[in-house]
Amino acid sequence: MKNILVASFLFLSMSALHAQDKYFTKEGKINFNATSPSSPEKVEGINKSVICVEDIKTGNIQFAAIMKAFEFERSLMQEHFNENYVESDKYPKAEFKGMIANNSDVNYTKDGSYPVTVKGKLSIHGETKDVETNGTLTVKNGKIAAVATFDVALADYKVSIPSLVADKVAKVAKISVDCLLEPLKN
């Protein structure tokens, strides 16, 4: 009898846990910075509607960013970014699908900051490449802040920069990701 009670309690708590496996946001931020050291002005855009889901049990993590949702300080820059560089009409989305390589090191039930390594495939401009980067997961009050910064070589994704602006636009862009994930309630 006692065993059945324990078993059913375990089962119940496991299914309760199951509902909390997925964490997500639809308001994640990604900052794109391709300002070359010699450029007098910032070549920088921010996307404030990045979609991110993480399954904390498996460590699988996904990001999706609508290219046109990158906001630049100046319209001309944003138009060039969309029309000439990333060709947003043809390739409307950037996606990352991967996993937290050291997911078992993260204690999702205990508040704290955990260094993580993220591995996966990044697709931009119709090109997919393997990427690996270090980041931090901060667990606080039942939410997870996922933060990472990594470099993307524009040539890897066949984004070509015309020689006219080559001194302003860096060949390697710095991508900063900042997403606050909340439990997905089913």
Added chain:
Amino acid sequence: MKKKKILLKILAVVLIVIIGTALLAFREFYRKPKDLTNLKPKFTVSAIDFIKEFGTDDKKADAKYLDKVIEVNGVVKEMKKDENGYYTIVLGDTSAMSSVICSMDSLHNDGLQNIARGNNLSIKGVCTGYNAEEFLGSDVILNRAVINNKN
């Protein structure tokens, strides 16, 4: 004497053209994104119909709405403010996962803190895309959004 006058006139015209072109180029280069407050929307839709239209045929909806100023009317599902002071207002059916996600123009943050779930709202924004996701529902994204004051 007459020749000199004509030459001067030509010089003046050339100068004006050069200065004009430089000014236009300068303005084009430093052109800021448009403030949507005083812009007329190209289309007016309800949040639920807007999501439905993208769900039925996203290619067609893309062609109709992308890069255009859209006025969306609907119920607030969520109002969020992040640590950098950026506001996001989510419109749609409060019992469904799919939504219209409005990333608000940070120049017009005044009054946004009073918006709460359940409010009826009219928002203007530039439609930038659609994202369909298995677990999270399908969302239409609006950028540089502002509250639409109809009075």
